[in-house]
Amino acid sequence: DAGVIQSPRHEVTEMGQEVTLRCKPISGHNSLFWYRQTMMRGLELLIYFNNNVPIDDSGMPEDRFSAKMPNASFSTLKIQPSEPRDSAVYFCASTSSGGAGELFFGEGSRLTVL
């Protein structure tokens, strides 16, 4: 398996623009996580899906952020409108067994909002 695949790897955009980050989990994994990592706050859980259903979105910063998982092999994290404080590395991770299995991370999407 190719592992968790994220795109784009790098994105630079201007404030106010819409940003869409994509994630393909490992085949067979039924749990998917979106994390944000910054120097100031470390790794923060944004949202967690189990069997394509959002289980915990309490980490989503505000209404500008939304995430979807239309099927077991694809998820998106959208920021609209983007702000400079959204600049961070966004990681997607997946695991099996409802979260009890080994967690695998993608390489991350580095977002810079000017």
Add this chain to the structure above:
Amino acid sequence: KQEVTQIPAALSVPEGENLVLNCSFTDSAIYNLQWFRQDPGKGLTSLLLIQSSQREQTSGRLNASLDKSSGRSTLYIAASQPGDSATYLCVKTSYDKVIFGPGTSLSVIP
């Protein structure tokens, strides 16, 4: 509140030393404890996974232990090398939470 802490926050050792990284958690309800490595500007690489029914796991020069009763896990690195320099994070998974520790930044000096 569920918390995962890691001590020390940073560690610098000469090449060849054996070292121990510590991870503590406050809630003994646990599915597994996983150790990751993160290199600067990179993603997180899984090193070892210890299921709640296990006490330790080994991979090469790495050994991780888990003591649920005391809420602790340790990562032992034998004969450290400069290539081991990275940030090491422990992650506790329970029924409804995946909680990361803040990480230990390791620097192995040649």
